[in-house]
Every structure is written in C-alpha cells, then in structure tokens.
Amino acid sequence: MTNLEGNQQPRDDIYGPxxxxxxxxxxxxxxxxxxxxxxxxxxxxxxxxGVVIAADNLASYGSLARFTDVxxxxxxxxxxxxxxxxxxxxxxxxxxVLSSLDIKESYADDGHHLNAxxxxxxxxxxxxxxxxxxxxxxxxxLVAGTDDEGKPFLSFADLLGTTFSAPTLAxxxxxxxxxxxxxxxxxxxxxxxxxxxxxAVAAVKDCMKVLFYRDARSLDAYSIAVVTKDGIxxxxxxxxxxxxxxxxxxxxxxxxxxx
Numbered sequence: 001m002t003n004l005e006g007n008q009q010p011r012d013d014i015y016g017p018x019x020x021x022x023x024x025x026x027x028x029x030x031x032x033x034x035x036x037x038x039x040x041x042x043x044x045x046x047x048x049x050g051v052v053i054a055a056d057n058l059a060s061y062g063s064l065a066r067f068t069d070v071x072x073x074x075x076x077x078x079x080x081x082x083x084x085x086x087x088x089x090x091x092x093x094x095x096x097v098l099s100s101l102d103i104k105e106s107y108a109d110d111g112h113h114l115n116a117x118x119x120x121x122x123x124x125x126x127x128x129x130x131x132x133x134x135x136x137x138x139x140x141x142l143v144a145g146t147d148d149e150g151k152p153f154l155s156f157a158d159l160l161g162t163t164f165s166a167p168t169l170a171x172x173x174x175x176x177x178x179x180x181x182x183x184x185x186x187x188x189x190x191x192x193x194x195x196x197x198x199x200a201v202a203a204v205k206d207c208m209k210v211l212f213y214r215d216a217r218s219l220d221a222y223s224i225a226v227v228t229k230d231g232i233x234x235x236x237x238x239x240x241x242x243x244x245x246x247x248x249x250x251x252x253x254x255x256x257x258x259x
Contacts, residue, residue, distance in 0.1 A: 035087035041174030042083035047200035050228035051144035058219035080145035085171035087138035116145025128161025140171040178207035
C-alpha cells in the first residue's frame with residue numbers, strides 16, 4: 001500500500017496521473033439565480049420633519065426562521081438610513097460597498113456630504129449595473145433621509161434598478177399588508193405636513209404588529225429609526241408589546257373548540 005504520510009503523493013504508475021478535467025474549470029460563469037437567506041418587509045413613512053423606517057430582525061433560510069438577530073437598517077453619514085429587503089448575502093455586499101464609500105467621503109473632507117437623495121441615485125446605479133451584467137443583487141431598498149433642501153426624502157430601488165418615491169413605501173408583504181394602513185394616515189404628499197413624528201412612529205409600530213401576525217416570515221423583534229435634519233435615532237432591539245396568540249382561543253374552529 002502506498003504511504004501517504006508527509007508530502008508524498010499517490011504514485012502515477014499505480015493510480016494513474018491526476019486528471020482535473022472533471023472540475024470543468026473552463027465552464028461558464030455562474031451567478032445567483034434565486035436568494036437563499038432572506039429578510040422580509042421594510043416599511044417607511046414620511047412625517048412633517050423627517051422619515052420613520054422599520055424592519056424586523058429575522059433572516060429566513062427558505063421557510064425556516066433561522067437567524068433572529070439580523071439588523072437590516074444601515075445608517076450612512078448620520079443623515080440617511082437604508083432598509084434592506086431580500087437576499088442577506090447581497091445586503092452584506094452592499095453594506096461593504098457603502099462602508100467603502102463612507103471611508104472615501106471621510107477622507108475627501110471637502111465640506112460636501114452625500115445626502116439621502118444622492119445615496120439613492122448611487123445605489124440605483126449600482127443595482128442597474130449588476131442587473132445589466134445579468135448578475136443582479138436580489139434586494140429591495142428603501143432610502144430614508146433628507147434631500148438637498150433638507151426636506152424629508154423617501155425612495156425605493158430594486159434589483160432591476162427600478163426607482164420611485166412616495167410618502168409611504170414598503171417592500172415584501174409589507175406592500176400588501178402595511179401600505180393600506182400607512183396610506184390611511186398619509187394618503188398623498190400634501191398630507192405629510194400634517195403628520196407628527198409621534199403619529200408616524202405609532203403607525204409604523206401598528207404595521208409591524210400586523211406583519212408579525214400575518215406574515216409567516218416575520219418576527220416580533222425589529223429595528224426602527226427616525227431620521228430628521230438633526231440626525232438619526234436608531235433603535236435595533238425593539239419588541240412588540242405583550243404579543244400573544246391567546247385571542248385565537250375565542251375563534252370558532254380553533255383547536256378543539258367546535259361551538
């Protein structure tokens with residue numbers, strides 16, 4: 001028997017020469033075709049002096065609620081918060097891109113800083129470029145902050161490079177479950193001036209409660225940020241208050257109840 005200890009290799013005269021052709025190293029480049037570990041809804045709403053944005057802390061492995069402490073809100077330059085929905089690995093890639101951009105901004109020190117509107121344009125271009133390379137970043141982003149005039153800014157971008165703005169935005173199931181509630185509070189852009197920070201925060205918290213009960217890929221632990229021209233108030237370990245499924249016992253057909 002051949003001795004394989006140390007650096008000795010299998011003998012060609014016994015086993016034949018090594019053939020690496022089965023590795024198919026000359027094959028085509030392969031890209032992600034579908035996300036594996038994903039985050040669900042991100043929701044946001046404008047108010048008179050800023051924007052409230054929130055996302056739960058769950059990352060699901062398929063249908064398994066696998067990672068329960070994944071923060072999906074990222075601050076930039078103390079003026080902007082980016083909320084990530086979709087693939088977590090692509091979110092981590094974009095986070096590295098933003099960190100590199102933040103370092104370059106700090107070194108420039110020219111008195112000019114990227115605001116939310118600038119950052120949204122940059123991210124939209126990154127997403128569109130990757131889509132054009134047939135290697136998209138499987139994310140939906142909400143960018144919240146202020147624009148060039150210091151007014152509240154909120155815009156959307158997705159893996160196709162599609163962008164649009166609205167006074168209320170949501171990704172994932174939030175687009176179906178949370179948007180009707182948010183639009184009841186802020187039906188159009190003209191209503192933003194009438195909305196207080198307290199009302200906006202309360203509406204977002206109500207939406208997070210609805211998503212916890214109605215979206216199977218959500219969690220009762222979430223992150224919420226309030227962005228104004230004065231800075232960012234980010235809380236990453238919020239919990240829904242006194243959440244319980246006890247009310248289900250009074251629903252006819254639940255469990256053993258038949259009457």
